[in-house]
Amino acid sequence: MANSLLGYQEGQGFFYQLSGASKLLAFIFISVACMISYDTRLLLFVGIASSVLLYFSNIKWRQISFVVTVIAIFALLNVLMVYLFSPNYGATIYGKSTVLIKGIGWYQLTSQELFYLFNLVLKYLCTTPLALLFLVTTQPSQFASSLNRLGVSYKISYAVSLTLRYIPDVQEEFQMIKQSQQARGLELSSKGKLYERIKGNLRIIIPLIFSSLERIDTVSTAMELRRFGKEKKRTWYRAQAMTTKDYLVIGISVFILALSIWLIVVNQGRFYNPWN
Numbered sequence: 001m002a003n004s005l006l007g008y009q010e011g012q013g014f015f016y017q018l019s020g021a022s023k024l025l026a027f028i029f030i031s032v033a034c035m036i037s038y039d040t041r042l043l044l045f046v047g048i049a050s051s052v053l054l055y056f057s058n059i060k061w062r063q064i065s066f067v068v069t070v071i072a073i074f075a076l077l078n079v080l081m082v083y084l085f086s087p088n089y090g091a092t093i094y095g096k097s098t099v100l101i102k103g104i105g106w107y108q109l110t111s112q113e114l115f116y117l118f119n120l121v122l123k124y125l126c127t128t129p130l131a132l133l134f135l136v137t138t139q140p141s142q143f144a145s146s147l148n149r150l151g152v153s154y155k156i157s158y159a160v161s162l163t164l165r166y167i168p169d170v171q172e173e174f175q176m177i178k179q180s181q182q183a184r185g186l187e188l189s190s191k192g193k194l195y196e197r198i199k200g201n202l203r204i205i206i207p208l209i210f211s212s213l214e215r216i217d218t219v220s221t222a223m224e225l226r227r228f229g230k231e232k233k234r235t236w237y238r239a240q241a242m243t244t245k246d247y248l249v250i251g252i253s254v255f256i257l258a259l260s261i262w263l264i265v266v267n268q269g270r271f272y273n274p275w276n
Contacts, residue, residue: 013058014245015137020146022246023134029253033260034126038119039272042263046256047125054129057137064132075124079117090116096275112275140164145236154234162219170212177204 015023034046082089087106090113091097101109144161148154181200264270 013137015053015057015133017243017245018137018249019240019242019246020138020143021149022146022242022249023138024143024146024150026249026253027130027134029250029257030130031127033253033257034123036270037260037263038116038270039260039263039267040115040119040122040274041272042256042260043119043122043126047122050126050129050133054133057133059132059136063136067132068128071124071128075121079120082120083113083117087113089113093271094273094275115274135164138164141236142240145240148234148236155228158228162216166212166216170208174204174208177208 030046030050034043037043087103087108088097088110091110093116094112096112098111099108100111100114103109140161143164144154144157147157147160178201181204263272267273
């Protein structure tokens with residue numbers, strides 16, 4: 001069951017050898033580069049590269065399938081809402097309107113709108129694989145030490161570490177409760193009706209959230225009794241020094257960010273216009 005949970009998993013490979021600080025900085029720089037730019041060439045390159053890296057990272061599909069599915073659904077809903085509320089926004093951005101399908105009223109499908117929506121989807125493709133890579137290959141304590149090294153308070157860093165540790169624990173507890181409920185005759189698999197599955201899962205999730213909050217309160221109290229937070233600094237058992245690989249990854253991410261800014265200057269705006 002452990003391999004089906006989203007969270008840190010022991011493994012070997014290039015990303016497991018990197019420091020949490022370098023992976024965090026690379027993720028931030030590349031995410032900012034993709035957020036500020038609508039240059040399709042850059043987004044397509046980063047999206048394909050990040051997907052290839054995720055594919056060769058030895059991460060099992062069952063670990064990330066649920067998250068990928070949820071993000072894909074959210075991305076499709078986002079694209080649909082953008083089109084419903086502004087079906088001609090692409091034509092406004094790119095200065096032309098090539099109608100492909102004539103609809104009702106102002107609803108029409110243009111090449112420019114399709115191109116703009118394609119860029120929105122690419123943004124998800126750029127950041128999602130990198131986020132999954134970071135989450136699955138970064139040991140929580142090492143991540144906390146990396147945050148602290150970057151100037152974040154060690155109290156906040158430790159809180160983030162505890163959160164990352166609880167993600168697989170909560171998932172595992174949810175799966176155990178779900179299986180026990182199914183053994184008692186409550187159908188929560190894909191064979192059951194959608195409404196019954198939603199209602200049954202909510203019956204599990206709500207008490208699980210409250211029990212998790214109670215567990216967090218217990219851990220916080222125990223840490224306070226042990227005088228956690230008294231000192232201004234602390235040492236880290238899982239701290240990892242930066243290596244050449246880390247500086248290389250940071251350098252590549254900085255280059256991508258600089259390239260994104262340069263393309264904005266060249267394009268005289270955030271959007272790449274193939275009709276110009």
